[in-house]
Amino acid sequence: MVSLGCAKNLVDSEILVGGLKHENYKMVPKSDDADIIIVNTCGFLDTAREESVDVILESEELKKSKQVKKLVVMGCFSDRYGPELKKELLEVDAFFGTNDHAAVMSYLTGKSFKRDDPDYFRSLLTPKHYAYLKIAEGCDNGCSFCSIPIMRGLQKSQPVAWNVQEAQRLADSGVKELLIIAQDSTSYGWDLSPR
Numbered sequence: 001m002v003s004l005g006c007a008k009n010l011v012d013s014e015i016l017v018g019g020l021k022h023e024n025y026k027m028v029p030k031s032d033d034a035d036i037i038i039v040n041t042c043g044f045l046d047t048a049r050e051e052s053v054d055v056i057l058e059s060e061e062l063k064k065s066k067q068v069k070k071l072v073v074m075g076c077f078s079d080r081y082g083p084e085l086k087k088e089l090l091e092v093d094a095f096f097g098t099n100d101h102a103a104v105m106s107y108l109t110g111k112s113f114k115r116d117d118p119d120y121f122r123s124l125l126t127p128k129h130y131a132y133l134k135i136a137e138g139c140d141n142g143c144s145f146c147s148i149p150i151m152r153g154l155q156k157s158q159p160v161a162w163n164v165q166e167a168q169r170l171a172d173s174g175v176k177e178l179l180i181i182a183q184d185s186t187s188y189g190w191d192l193s194p195r
Contacts, residue, residue: 001027002055003125005042007181008152009075010125011134012098013040016074018121019105019113031062036070036108043077043151052077060091072107074100076151098152099137124173131175135163136182148183157182157189 001020003013016038017027028034037059042048052075062068070093078085079097086095096104102113124131138153139146158166167178182188 001038001040001125002031002059003040004052004055005040005044005048005076007132007179008134008137008183009040009042009098011122011132011181012075012101014122014125016040016101016104017125018123019101020108021123022121023105023109023111025108031059032067034062034068036072037062037068038072038074038104041073041075041077043075043080044147049077056085056089056092060089063091070094070108072096072104074098074104079151080147122169124170124175128174130177130179131170132181133163133167133170133178134158134181135185136188139183140187141184152183155184155187155191157187157192159192160189 001013001017003010021027025036031037039052039055039059041052041056043052056071056073059068059071063071071091072094073085073089073092074096076098078095082095082097085092094104094107096107099115102115105111105113126132136155136157138155139148140155142149170178
């Protein structure tokens with residue numbers, strides 16, 4: 001698993017890694033040692049897009065040399081530029097967007113997963129003393145300079161009960177510090193009923 005970009009992407013990667021570990025996949029520290037490479041891309045800034053392309057191309061080389069059997073690309077960059085990427089990056093076996101954890105799990109395992117299944121299995125990629133708590137996804141602001149609503153969708157707040165449950169699960173696993181994240185945390189909850 002190669003996770004690029006922001007902390008929100010890292011949480012997405014942790015959810016997927018947890019689901020894969022639950023299905024007895026083993027994580028390795030170096031792509032050279034992997035059978036499957038999943039690149040969770042960032043498409044927000046030019047430098048992030050360049051880094052995403054570079055990592056995908058490096059992974060394609062490993063696949064061409066037969067070290068890697070499957071190459072999966074997911075995340076913001078894939079969401080925004082999927083059709084173009086499919087035409088240019090022929091060694092990539094599958095493209096998925098953000099929050100496609102269940103689809104990636106189903107693709108890799110051949111089993112059926114529902115959208116929320118892998119959330120339960122989150123496996124932290126941060127040092128054990130802290131973790132990110134993603135309280136919302138997307139953004140409704142529609143700023144002319146920003147592509148987040150295109151890539152991550154409109155604001156969708158996690159219910160308060162879910163956030164409390166996730167915070168408790170993280171605390172029970174030994175996490176001492178929670179960093180609360182969202183694209184626009186000041187808009188948290190406006191889309192929930194009751195407010």
